[in-house]
Amino acid sequence: MTPPIMTMLVIALPIFASLLILLTPKRWPASQPTILMAATIASLFLSFSLFGKESMVSFPWLGGGLDFSFRLYQFSAFIVAAVAAFSFLIALYTLSFFRADNQSKLFAFYLLLSQGLAAGAVLANNLVVMLFFWEALLLTLFGFILLGGQYSFKTAIKAFTINGITDLCMMLGIVLTIFLAGTATMTKINLPLDTLGATAFIFLMIGAIAKAGSMPFHTWIPDAALDAPLPFMAFLPAALEKLLGIYLLTRISFDLFQLKPESWVSSLLMIVGAATLILAVLMALIQKNYKKLLSYHAISQVGYMILGLGTAVPAGMVGGLFHMINHAMYKSCLFLTGGSVEKQAGTTDLEKLGGLGWKMPVTFGCFLIAAASISGVPPFNGFFSKELVYDGALERGTIFYVIALLGSFFTAASFLKLGHAAYFGQAATQTRETKEAAWPMLLPMIIIAALCLLFGLWNALPLNNLIQPVFGQQLAGHNYAGLPHNLFLIVMTVIVIGLALLNHWFGVKRYGSGLKAADHIHYAPGLKQAYNLAEKKFFDPYELGLKAIRLFAIIAWGLDRLIDWLYSGLATSAARLLSLVIRKSHSGNYATYLWWVIVSLAGSMLYIFMVK
Amino acid sequence: MVGSFIFVPILLLMIVNVLSFSHKSKLHNILFGFGLLTALAQIALVLWPNKNFWQLTANYQFNVIKFNLAADNLTLVMLLAIGLVGLIALIVARGLINDVDQEYNFTNLWFIALTGMNGLVLATDIFSLYVFIEITAVASFILIALTKERDALEGAFKYVIFSSFATVLMLAAIALLVFFAGDTSFAAIANAIKANPGNSLILMGLILYLLSVFIKSGLIPFHGWLPDAYSAAPAITSIFIAGIVTKVVGIYPLIRFVQLTGTLADPLRNILLLVGGTSIVIAALSALGQTNFKRLLAYSSISQMGYIVLGLAAGSALGLAGAILHIFNHAVFKSLLFINAAAVEKQTGTLDIDKMGGLAEKMPYTGATSAIASLSTAGIPPLSGFWSKLLIIIALWNAQLYFYATVAVLASLLTLGYMLTLQRKVFFGQLENAFYETKEAGWQLVLPSLLLAGIILGLGLGFPWLINTWLIPIGKIL
């Protein structure tokens, strides 16, 4: 097969398979998993065999320069392969996750459809074509969340509305870009960031970072964590949407537009990144639910990627992109461990969990590796990408570096809390009988955990083959494989992790390891740290610090809710009020309606003769 | 030969009625068969056009008969939509009406309405246009009042009043335009308009004509009758009237108007824009709060008409093409939604969406097809509704009407809002106990639903190939 045909096949195959799944009758229960596995394995092979090839495909479409064109090159092939890989692993995982037949069938349908559409969006070489696939992904998102059961409708609507609004921004951005560049073909666009260019860029950026789940477009993710099926969380918000969002952000920043370190747009990106990572991690710290805690981390880690790419200096860009692929791995691994725990123990409420470490050793092992990765413990992959982001941030401003480091500290602290509460300590009565999960659920976790380790120990493999070629010329003379070059950063990271450990130890010591006090313990060590600092350097009372951090967490929470309300509350109630007024005016009296006609008649005649 | 679109149905109708050779139920079966054949033949003639058929004028055989009828691309699309919705209404009627008398009456009136609409889109003469509008209107008055239920009569009465008022305005407009043209043909009137720019009597005529078609198509603020008539009419009438009749009666003359006046003068265009924009927003907001299934659909209909008017006001081939495609799309998805409403009403006995819930479980085909139709209404890609809205929005943008383009884009969020509310309240969510025994409404409703849903999907997916072969040539009639 020639590369163009394979390119088209990589999009078409999953979509056709998804339709096939929809058509399989209930009488053949085995057909659906067979098709699912066959399609995901086939597209996995297909996308890996596309690696290193380049091709352009184009069909005439709307006319006027709008062609149905696709471009396969190093970057898109990489993302497509990653999407296919995650799709395969999640498919494997779902084999024994769902109980209800209908649910697994629809999930398989949405999974394959999303995969095909995502491949289309990534491969598109025309902004309008990309938008086409991008918008269609909205539908599968909606469908996925709806699978969660009767309470998920509200969340689904929320996700749909938020993503719909941001996609609208993206649409405006695309229109503006086409207007500025005079073409919709992505390879032909390369615009400077002047006033109009920056406007178009920011619109496109909103679409991209909202897909990735950055603040302030994130509020649906924690809700979905509770309502939607867990494999969905591991697939869409943790992996696929990050890949797509960051892919688009990279494309627009360094391909379609010329993002330079000195521009204000770059600073804006960095501020968005820094704010996202610190606010979300503070939110994560106070959560008491396995899935919800993870979902806030899914938001927080996007901050690192945006911060890294936003620096627009080589180290940061490479770091941001590397963090994207690393995050997709360890976060879906974490969600999958959450899924195993939910399936086996029946709950993800941390207050009811405990002592799972001995009962589910494989899950626990995978959790340990992934948690170490996300916390940036050497030598796992998260460590290396974070170091690169730190490097870039430090180059642009110390404040960004400090925030990133602080985020790291809280990340480590919250995962210590999570691990402790779920896997150590006393089990509650309900979960005492828990056993290890089935092998189709364990296998994906093990594979991803192994990859986390591999990408860490042998980071030259992803960096030299996947990440660095993306930026090509811009990286001339740099190579980031191997150990980080800046010893200061390593020392600081190790210190921060050490501090987090110390902090956790303090907390456990002080409040005992009672599970019910778990979240309280993890407030207190943060406060104790602040207290110690204050005792040494400033005169800062413990209570004040406690209140300050509490207040900060409350403000963060309030901000979160406010944004939420703006989306789902204000707009809806305004529309409802207007609707009520309009309905009241339709009194059923035909003379009233006739009056409207006559007034309009008189008005339009007056208007016509006045203008004339 | 295009005259056969008028003669064949009316002759068939007369033969069956005048001869009335058999028992009523048998008679009705014959009439029904004729109806199916007529509609199918109409669709076939449009889809596989035969040059000889379309170009032969009627007077080649008898010198006595001379009709001013002609078909252009727009007419073809309208004939296709009329045939399609007509066919579907006829089939659905068999499932919905149980009474032989009523079904016989429906089929008779269906023939008259079909003839009226065919004549309307084929007419080349403004007064003939009026005559056929009136025929179609009379048929639809009776169709609405068919079951003689109280609410249906109320809706019909309001429709009679508003329709007659519109007729009076249109006749006044015809009188003023004919004053200058000296003839009633479209060509003569177009010439007269071009020859007398800025004449106040002509302007008066144009504005009267414009407002009369606004009333006929129920655009805000001329819409008072429409929600009442749609929601009170019997189920089968709603499908037929909302799907095609009021569109042919109202919007088609509007398109001819835009074609007549050429590029619209600025004040007229502003009126079109204002009415279109207002209709989209206000009707969508109103639909948001409705609890009656059919009334919600009626307001949605007004809102979609607003898009068509905006497309026309853009004044470019692209906008016109988008508007025409949207008429066709609207005919398809709105008939489908009304069929779904009819199915739900038939099976549950209510139209109050607050009382329903979870029906998709019991009526899977109705649920699935209504979801497709709703999403097409809201303009979600890749369904056909997306493309027509996209064309309209692009046309508005190209005409530098940025405000209205933005309104059109934002209002599709409102559309999505009320359509999703509808879907959630009726088809998803918790199944009410009362509906535990509910079943699908029978093949007469399911089959047309699936056909229409298939058209929505097919048009949506096939659009890229459709646009250059069909739509852009249609838009060029301007």
Place this chain on the structure above:
Amino acid sequence: MSFWFFCVCVIMLAVIGVYCLLYTYSLMRALIGIEILIKAVTLLIIAVGYFSQHLALAQSLVITLIVMEVVIMVVAAGIVLGLHHYQKDLDIRKLRELKG
């Protein structure tokens, strides 16, 4: 007599008809209002025919118009009769069941 004179006549008749439509409480009177409006427009067509010397055309239009008018009025009267069956009078104010 000028064309304007007939225009004034038409406008006056139209105002009477519309006023009747707007302010009446009787279904039959609403139909009478419509009738007066149609009279006004008939007069306009004839006047136009007279002043443009196209009386033959205008007359043939008016004849068609009259036939249409009769059919509409018959149907409307039937609907009024139906409504009377339910509400036992012709009060238009009871015609407000459909609203919202």
Place this chain on the structure above:
Amino acid sequence: MRLGNLEIEIIIALFLVLTALWTVMARSLLRAAIGLALTSAMLTVMMYKLNAPLAAVFELSVCSGLISVIFITTISLTQPLTWAEIYEHERERLSRFRPLPFIILLLGLFFWLVKVDLALPTVVAEKVTDVRVVLWSLRQLDLVGQIICLLAGAFGVTILFKAWRGK
């Protein structure tokens, strides 16, 4: 034809407007229907004066004849109220219609005083001046339309005027 200073058309128009006014203001529905027939008759006279005799005949026979019959039938079928009720209704109704004559008067005065200068087209005489030729050979489509419309009306009568079953 001139009557002193007035032209006959002015008188006919005056009567036309007055009969229309009376139709709308009339106390009972029956009188209103008769008023409508009178208005129609005045219009017929006006048409006759404007050299449109054929249309005038139609107007007279169909409008003041047939339509009046339909209206009067409908009115008598809908059981008029008792006289006391009518009287009560009328007082209230008249208060709503009282402004109408003044409005008409003001309109008439206004348009009498304000002479609007209309840009009329140059007259091109008709090629075919015979109504029968126009109607039967040029406007055949309208005739077909009339037939269809009458057919629709026939169905309307059979459906709407049929008695209610079992009620």
